[in-house]
Amino acid sequence: MQRREILKLISATTLLAGTNLAAKSEPSAQYPLLLNYNENAIGMSESSKRAISQSLSIGSRYPDAQQEKLTEQIATAFKLAPENVGIGSGSSQNIQSIILALAQRAKSQGLPIQLIAPNPTFNYAERYAKSVGVPVVLVGLKDDLSFDIEAMKKAAAGFNGLSVYYVCNPNNPTAMLTPSSVLNEWIKRESDKFFLVDEAYAELVNDPSFISAISLLQEKVKNLAVVRTFSKLYALAGQRVGYCLSSAENIEEFNKFLSFDNANLAGLVAASAVFADEEFKSYSLKSINLSRQIVTEALDKLGLSYADSQANFIFHKVGADTREYAKNMKARGIYVGRPFAPFFNYNRLSLGTPEQMKEFVKVLFEFRKQGLV
Structure with missing residues (x-):
């Protein structure tokens, strides 16, 4: 996907997010990023x-x-x-x-x-x-x-x-x-x-x-x-x-x-x-694919392995106990998936909009600097 297409998609995804301010600003306790239930973050179709x-x-x-x-x-x-x-x-x-x-x-x-x-x-x-x-x-x-x-x-x-x-x-x-x-x-x-x-x-x-x-x-x-x-x-x-x-x-x-x-x-x-809405289905899929790309590129840079995702979430290693990882993410206004025994060093990350995933990636890189992942 060309850079121009990516920017257009991110911009359009932000508009579709409507009143979800987490799509337009840093996540917080008041406006958290909900990346935990595998929902479609772009919202309902018109x-x-x-x-x-x-x-x-x-x-x-x-x-x-x-x-x-x-x-x-x-x-x-x-x-x-x-x-x-x-x-x-x-x-x-x-x-x-x-x-x-x-x-x-x-x-x-x-x-x-x-x-x-x-x-x-x-x-x-x-x-x-x-x-x-x-x-x-x-x-x-x-x-x-x-x-x-x-x-x-x-x-x-x-x-x-x-x-x-x-x-x-x-x-x-x-x-x-x-x-x-x-x-x-x-x-x-x-x-x-x-x-x-x-x-x-x-x-x-x-x-x-x-x-x-x-x-x-x-x-x-x-x-x-x-x-x-x-x-x-x-x-x-x-x-x-x-x-x-x-x-x-x-x-x-x-x-x-x-x-x-x-x-x-x-x-x-x-x-x-x-x-029957082919335009929305196509757009929804493109948004999810781009969000996945943003996250997997970050995981590759950090050397965090992940399962081959064929859905709107990614099961990836966090290098620590996922329960502590989720707690740390929540403190930053980001809700990620619950633990799945026995894989306590993996986390299931739901894919939000491309812009939301860019915010997530920022926090993930900060966690690396702090030794949290």
């Missing part, structure tokens, strides 16, 4: 804002038509039928409904069930499984921070029941991608297991070899559910809209564990608008 504003006149009505429209948009985009789509209040609700439905499926068949997940990863599937008494097997990452797929397979091999694999791709907190050639072949080979693939960050992947697991649903694979969200690329974390893609039979089963009218009107119309 198309989403307009859609919400225009929906106020029908706020007294149930949003059945709006949910139907979004469902059809998603189905069309992925060359599936509307019956293959389930809308959730954030993808986390879809994850919950899948776990609950599979637990009931196993119970009705008189089978034990277990959830197998890498560690660390996004832990909502684990939390929901434990809440209904489903045993959870956590498999540590390999030295290179990738999934230990062979160990996950072994955990399922000796189990006489329903094994459910949870695979977050790209993974959270590492932002690393499991190669599509590996994951998709694994799903096909183990047709007697169920795969819950979390693609919350799939729209942010830069690796040209990436092929979404959704492609397997287009091939009528049954032992798979893919969840996605409007919280990341689409900047709608606060609106709580996500979705699940699976076979029609699976979706019907999962939906029994969702409340009726589980998605709100504002979120649905905002999601519908931004899903």
